[in-house]
Amino acid sequence: MTLARHLPPALIALLLAACGGGNDSNNPKAAASAEADMAQAAAVRPRAKDPDHHEFSATLAAPFAVTASSGERMFAVQMNHPGIADGQVFAWALSLVDERGRVLQRWSGESRYAGAPVTASVRWAGRGAGGTALADGLYQLRLEAASVDAATALNQGASAERTERLLAAAAPTDHAEQQWPIALGQPASVALPPFAAMPTAAARGLAKAQSAPAINSLPYTVYYANLHSQTNDSDGGGAIGSCSSSQPAQTGAYGPADAFAYGRTAGLDILMSSEHNHYFDGSSGTNASGNAAAARSRYQAGLSAAAAATTASYLALYGMEWGVISNGGHMNIFNSNELFAWEYNSSNQLFGDRFTAKSDYAALYATMRQLGLIGQFNHPDPTGQFLVGGADLGYSADGDEVMVLAEVLNSSAFSSNTTETETGLSNFEAPFNKLLERGYHVAPASNQDNHCANWGRSYTNRTGVLIPNGTALSKTSFLDALKARRVFATMDKTAQLVLTANGHVMGERFTNGGALSLSVGYASNSGHSAASVQIYEGVPQRNGTVSLLASSATASTTPAVGEHFYYAKLTQDDGKMLWSAPVWVTQSNAPVDTTPPTATASESGTAGSITLSATASDNVGVARVDFLVDGVVKGSDTSSPYSVALDSTALANGSHSLVARAYDAAGNSGASSAVSFSVSNAGATLNETESNGSIASANAVTSQTTISGTMGTTTDKDYFKLTLAAGKTLRVDMSCPAAYDYDLYLVNAGGTTLTSSESATCTESMSYKNTGSSALAVYIKVAAYSGSSSTQRYTLTLSYP
Template sequence: MNWKTRIAGGLLLACSIVAAPAFAGSLPDHEEFEATLQVPFRSTGVRPVTMHFSYPGAMPGTQVAWEVAVLGHDGGELRTWQGHSALGTGSTRAQVPWDGLDRQGHAVPAGYVTVRLRAVALDGATVARIGNGLPGQALTLAQQRAPELVEEQRYDVLVGAVAAPAMPHFQALRRHAVTTTALSPMSATTTGGLPYTIYFGNLHSQTNHSDGGGVLSSCVGAQNPQSGAYGPSDAYQYAMNEGLDILMTSEHNHMYDGSTGTNTSASPTTAHNLYQSGLQAASAFNAAHANFLAIYGLEWGVISNGGHLNILNTPSLLEWEYNSSNQLIGDVFTAKSDYGSLYTLMKANGWVGQFNHPATTGQFNVGGTDLAYTADGDQVMALAEVLNSSAFSSNTTETETSRTSYEAAYNILLERGYHVAPSSDQDNHCANWGASYTNRTGVLIPNGTALSLNAFLDAVRARHVFATEDKTGQIVLTANGHIMGDRFSNSGPLTLTVNYASSAGHAAQRVQVFEGVPGSNGTIGNTSSTATTTITPANGDHFYYAKITQEDGKQLWSAPVWVTQGTGGGDTTPPTVSASESGSSGTITLSANATDNVGVTRVEFYIDNTLVATDTATPYQATVDSTTLTNGSHNLVAKAYDAAGNVGTSSAVSFSVSNSTGVDTTPPTVSASESGSSGTITLSANATDNVAVTKVEFYVDNALVGTDTATPYQMTLDSTTLANGSHNLVAKAYDAANNVGTSSAVSFSVSNSTGGTGTQLVQNNSFENGTTPWTQTSGVINNTASEPARTGSYKAWLDGYGTTHTDYVRQSITIPATATKATLDFFMHVDTAETTTSTAYDKLSAQVITSAGKYVTLATWSNLDAASGYVEHAVDLSPYIGQTIQINFYGVEDASNQTSFVIDDVSVMVQ
């Protein structure tokens, strides 16, 4: 029975995953004890408080001792309930009703109160730690003797009627692919605005490269590594169709050996190739979809022995496991649970990280301290999750009620001194990437900057990020002309402004501004409950971040601003500063020329938005070891400060690094050729190297189709696996040092015969009999004369509006299991007003939608394929023999210059 009944206006929160009991160190990830709490934000009667406990690694019958408390404004307990529940097959639930009264039977006054859940699982290891297995005493003993084993979750709820806060005028930021007129601010907008566009992403998910990609109809937990049905390309397509702008597939680094433990027979080459294929899948998807960012990276670590973190941009597989031949099953050795060394490695390579579902204790330990601060860690760890939806949700309607809060751990990280922005992801293990709930991570990228991995990383390094449970909302904290994520000096008053907008008409019910001191290891306080707050901070370092609760209970978190408060006088003139750099290897010299009307107190040097050095006296210079930077292009910015805290920032200076590795750095040279247009096609390459070529890979339309390790470098390909029309061949040659040479693209054509006899599966294939049995967006099937049909009067006309628009037309068919071949054939006319000869602005994809809901893109055309008349296209459907599928034509048009995709005479012939 599905017990997860949705409660209107409520929130189901899962406790952050803490260190598992002592015996559970060998448990696979996600088999630790977890607890969730669901409470309606608003209620006019009895308010149900629902708890769910999950512990897949425990024996059935294991007791869970729990306590629910309602806390008042001062933190005192107004009402408590205690109880215990026995786990069934890994889970159980409990519920208590709260009637709005305190323990004396008095009505709790109107305002905000906190519902707190504490729970502990009484497995053998826990009982051994606390010395008693009686549920009635377990929580008290666990808090005294093993507090790290107690799960705690808090959620604020509204009692009675409380006036909503006044919100400032705010011109909503542009939403990627959405016009700003769709955004409704809290009050009338003003002219001007911040020069950023919001991109919404899900930065935490898995595919079948590790323990994700599970079929929705049967997915209830983590998949066995590499056993899931769907891989990275499937995930990117699904997320894009779901409306996301960014998806990161973050694969568990220790599962590339095909196991949750250690596979002693694993091949390092197989593991390496799997990781590289994921990077290639992301690269190929980005090349074909300019308005979407696919990211492939690692989720490093294990929950029960340190914690998970994402590395967003590593080109290498980091590992700690060895096979029976003492070979590392990866590219780079990293010691398990050694977070300090990992941070240092990340800094040296320019990698960026995110703390995943951080717990308040038992995780990210360095030198005996949990969530420990290190200077290297502070530079590389830019994000920390404050909330996730359930990792094992199979929900596809964005209504998942199981959501996990990590705000307490996030606050600890800030107090430790970490400069982390909040994120909110879904940790999808089932094939519903981004679809389980409306939570997103919002990333602010400057207007006019194309979406790319580098632009995304720049925004994350700048901490220009917010977390939201509502994809229609946005929150932006500003302070004295600075935006959330900024670090700056200040003197005198500081005005904090919490800006909010919603495209769905929601309103801010509550505003909270939190303040803390980085490095103090203290506590964070609520410094304001208004959207505009002017204060004069005490001298020293501070951080401030904002949280909004909407009227429906959904929450949004801004990134902090980090402020160094000084005693400056009336000086408001910032210094002027310029930067320069010399050297490309060895010792690199950074220089700045800075002047001020009063005096410059210091100059900071930033490389790629990371502070690398400070100088307090002229000439302002610093040196950097080039080996701490990756080879390639970098940016230098200098910031000059005066005694009043005014800051001047130089223009960015681009420079290159070229470190000698002491080994072979010369890539092979390679050229490619192709022969044949139907039947058997031959792909060939001519490759040479200064040492030796180890292999050649052949890519057709950015997809790897084969590899050859010996001359002559050749392979054959069945032409029916490609659609009729033009294709591109690229060859890549590798040497033993893993240098890569890439050939120029070679264009070739495929012309498969579509003749012969067979059975037609498509009904109403010329659209002459109306819309049945086709499913379409409004008006696609029509007989307008401006775009005539190929035959008859009717056709399917997708897009052609000259504005942002999406159309589809689809039909379900069943391909008999007895068929030996199945071919989709159709005629399409592409007509466009675009003038470019190089950029695909508007696209149409021929897709298959499987019975499991998976979208598979077979081929894509764009405005670049415009031509007079209809062109025939054929696509092989033989992989779907014996399946019921939908043939889907999916057209996407951007905001200007129409492109029409006109389709007629569609057939699926089987033989």
């Protein structure tokens, strides 16, 4: 976009420096005064303190359902263009569209910018043009908005059609589009295929308690992430209460360590601090007197803060948001141990570890690929950004290899909301679709781009990351999941969305012959349901338009020979949306494979790390083997010999059933016969608590598998109560010093002996199976027969063979 003709000279110089224009990078005197210029610019235009966020933006707040008894609802269009001159014209048009794409009603208008965001409101009575009645169902609101200088606006005259002409005349970089669903009346319910919610980081223990097999279970745990935020290492970390924009370079109140601690308490599983790479000199421009070593050191300190904040259940990440908005585009680099830079101080020292030319995305992608780095397109614009070969969102093979995510929805970057109720949301579906049609293999992400100190709390949106069950959360497993594109974007942090195609999980690339069956799996842990589901299709490198394949949760299609991609979008009954990662399909005309693989299963170990193994064969080749324990997928392996390690503490003590299910590339599957195995975890020890000398005063055994106690006198008795499930067997082994003779009994609530062990020592063993149809309360009884000690302890070991 063109800014210079609108701004006073002092601000022109400043913004040229911030965007890399002019010659300030080689002018120590000019660069050293960058912060003074910033102060002067802020006085001229208060929002000019956001030099890296001076793009035009427009958001639409549209209530999904009506709450007023009159049936009316209010739509709000908010527009902003920080740093632009007063008098700039904001033109906007809002269209009501039905499911077939027909425009039913259209509103438009114009507003003048005066240094602050502008809001235009539309009151809708819930009817069509002319007051016509509309059928119950889902509709879309489409927003077009543009920022146009006053002179251009005057040249368009004053007719009623001027707004439409202004929208058409706006520069591509000063144009915004948004689309949001709304419901009228009671839309028809959506049929969904059976799908068991995958475990989440917050509820990983639920799978342990499942008593019935999960339906359509997938072998992954969902981790909810916010992969885009800033701290005072660049232009974020603003204190709540005074924060309404980005902060001048490195002046925010809070740093990376604060952000990581906050994100953990906000319920995030993963938080990334993504700092603007060109702010490490302490300036949004070029600080010629800056300390290059300090810039590099500050980046390393951020990496150290992330490592220190990471725990077994929380992953802190630190990296760069590389690039600038104007004539560029922001992108995250997730895993670089080096700071990339293009600015030098007056001693010709680079403010980073590695030089990367500003806005040269083809070269950057090549560097990232060489170093094994991966990235994310941040709040992409469909035009004027990420140029390669002069093309917007231009394709390169290097870029396709390293760019794994693209943001499809963000909450407001400058929100200070801490109750997850932010209304400023931006939708990037159009550039996401364009990237897919360009040929990029990207999954959708939804992040918060926090600049205020509310990391994870501005809204409920998250990026869902799928990590294999049994694999610990770590930077490595996170990066592996992103490289596999096992990711979904969600506006609801309690929801999940997965697309499968002929047995392949979203993110996969595979060859197909014949029909392709697509299925959308959705789960909500907060009681929501689906109001609509769409499956979209496109062709990589066609540079065409993504189209709607089906408005249902399942679809079958036979693609044309060649390359295709498919992804799902779901709207909940509260209007919040989710997007799946695509599947990429190479359709061939080869004969269809309908022969399922065969498999056999085996297990070794009873405690600690147990091994689930399988052999599998197929007429074409085995693609993967899933291991199901009691009907729940616990892990997968894609190469022979097929096996996974499983922590036995994820299972209850006792017997379990293992089935290995093998898949081939065509999606055919074959299951092994069930194999029974037992788990005997060494749980926590229960130390006897006196008095427990009767059934009524028995100590309760919960998850403990070891009991320790003493016989204080030769007439002492100890009782321990536990519940034995129907069909389960309890074994109790006792040991104690050789000088004593204690006996062991198992009795019911009435004191009747069910089984016992009475040898001449205190080395005793007994087993009992509950053959009834319901759980049974049983009592372990230890009695002194000869000798006693109040200090020498006996030990009971419980197992469930």
